[in-house]
Amino acid sequence: MAMNNSPPTGVSSTSTSLGPNMDSLGFQAMDSNIPVMPDYLTFTDFGIRTYFDMFKKMEDTFKFCVECKKLPDALPDSKNLRRCKRCQNVYYCSPECQRANWPVHKKFCKKLKLVALDRLVEWLIFTGRKFGFALHAPEDWCWEDWFAMQEHLDEKLGAVLTGRYMTILWANAGKPKPEEGELLESIKRLISDFQSRPITIGLGLHAFSIDPYAKPITVHVAGASHIETFNTRVIDYDELTQIFPGHQGIEVVMVGVDVVDGSIMRPPLTAFGPRGRVYLSSYKGLYHDFWESQVETQQAARPDLVVGFHPGFHACQDLMEGWLPTLLLLRDYKIPTLFTMYNEQELKSSLKILMELETNITGCGANPFASLKPEQVYSCPNKPLVYCSSHYIMFHGLSTNEALHCS
Numbered sequence: 001m002a003m004n005n006s007p008p009t010g011v012s013s014t015s016t017s018l019g020p021n022m023d024s025l026g027f028q029a030m031d032s033n034i035p036v037m038p039d040y041l042t043f044t045d046f047g048i049r050t051y052f053d054m055f056k057k058m059e060d061t062f063k064f065c066v067e068c069k070k071l072p073d074a075l076p077d078s079k080n081l082r083r084c085k086r087c088q089n090v091y092y093c094s095p096e097c098q099r100a101n102w103p104v105h106k107k108f109c110k111k112l113k114l115v116a117l118d119r120l121v122e123w124l125i126f127t128g129r130k131f132g133f134a135l136h137a138p139e140d141w142c143w144e145d146w147f148a149m150q151e152h153l154d155e156k157l158g159a160v161l162t163g164r165y166m167t168i169l170w171a172n173a174g175k176p177k178p179e180e181g182e183l184l185e186s187i188k189r190l191i192s193d194f195q196s197r198p199i200t201i202g203l204g205l206h207a208f209s210i211d212p213y214a215k216p217i218t219v220h221v222a223g224a225s226h227i228e229t230f231n232t233r234v235i236d237y238d239e240l241t242q243i244f245p246g247h248q249g250i251e252v253v254m255v256g257v258d259v260v261d262g263s264i265m266r267p268p269l270t271a272f273g274p275r276g277r278v279y280l281s282s283y284k285g286l287y288h289d290f291w292e293s294q295v296e297t298q299q300a301a302r303p304d305l306v307v308g309f310h311p312g313f314h315a316c317q318d319l320m321e322g323w324l325p326t327l328l329l330l331r332d333y334k335i336p337t338l339f340t341m342y343n344e345q346e347l348k349s350s351l352k353i354l355m356e357l358e359t360n361i362t363g364c365g366a367n368p369f370a371s372l373k374p375e376q377v378y379s380c381p382n383k384p385l386v387y388c389s390s391h392y393i394m395f396h397g398l399s400t401n402e403a404l405h406c407s
């Protein structure tokens with residue numbers, strides 16, 4: 001496999017100076033279902049030198065009593081913080097708090113175990129990622145088929161399992177190494193998390209009958225955030241080329257105020273994209289400003305499809321006000337649009353808003369290529385877990401008042 005086999009030059013190989021602002025991230029994550037960024041991504045800010053320190057720092061983020069919310073500082077001896085032995089994820093200040101929390105925690109403990117494992121294995125994927133897994137234009141779209149279609153999958157996964165980074169991980173993680181089968185499942189969940197976005201774009205193109213073989217395609221990701229743009233490489237949406245091999249050129253432009261500076265921070269294309277390749281670019285700003293300053297002036301191509309991963313306009317008035325000009329623009333210019341949500345409840349609330357705006361809903365339901373990686377609500381782990389892009393809504397222009405039944 002194409003894993004980077006060169007030895008690490010130290011922790012700096014996993015860190016970067018391009019990290020998003022921690023304060024705003026932590027705050028955001030506490031107030032919503034938006035998953036918190038893995039802590040190790042901001043290591044340069046902390047001057048961490050060893051893997052052991054890195055994993056400890058990563059875990060420290062989760063060290064607070066889930067029951068009474070006490071932080072380690074508030075305890076006479078921070079060693080008194082106990083970890084749930086089953087999930088290795090949540091902490092308690094005392095046996096009393098653990099007992100009091102159990103009736104709620106027991107409902108989530110099993111899934112939280114997966115979350116705790118995935119955030120360790122995620123480091124591994126970030127460190128040596130380049131999977132080159134591909135989806136070859138299937139008729140039946142589901143993860144099982146997708147994994148079945150990956151060439152030499154067992155070999156590739158085996159290489160990760162026995163690789164040097166796996167050894168480093170468990171020598172420093174401060175947690176017992178899980179069984180091989182559990183690790184394999186974790187790696188697969190992380191691959192699904194990573195590939196979910198390009199494949200969902202592929203589903204959108206497919207659903208709107210937008211044909212990348214007929215002409216070059218431009219896709220805008222509106223409201224792109226740190227989740228979509230942090231550490232993103234120019235090849236990260238190449239899966240689209242596996243879905244549509246030999247296409248006329250697909251451009252994906254990340255647009256959002258929270259777009260993180262990095263290798264994809266380059267201007268969008270003004271002319272036809274490179275045939276058979278995916279071109280990734282980004283623009284830091286609100287989508288409707290981008291439209292006015294770039295699309296209207298023809299400095300960026302008009303989109304064939306606009307996708308929003310977890311826009312969250314249903315969540316609060318502020319977000320809705322930010323999104324409203326964009327929603328109206330997409331509706332009035334009749335741009336095929338696909339939004340994803342973290343769960344069915346978000347789907348329902350978002351649907352209600354889009355219907356009130358009289359958009360023509362063309363489809364909605366569960367996304368067959370939702371991420372398989374469970375996300376905990378950072379500060380309140382004992383809540384139902386969510387999955388990135390678990391549901392989707394598509395709309396196209398103004399409503400013609402036809403009733404639509406969602407699956």
Ligand SMILES: [Zn+2]
Nearest residue numbers: 065068093097
């Ligand atoms: Zn407590």
Ligand SMILES: [Zn+2]
Nearest residue numbers: 084086087109
């Ligand atoms: Zn537990």
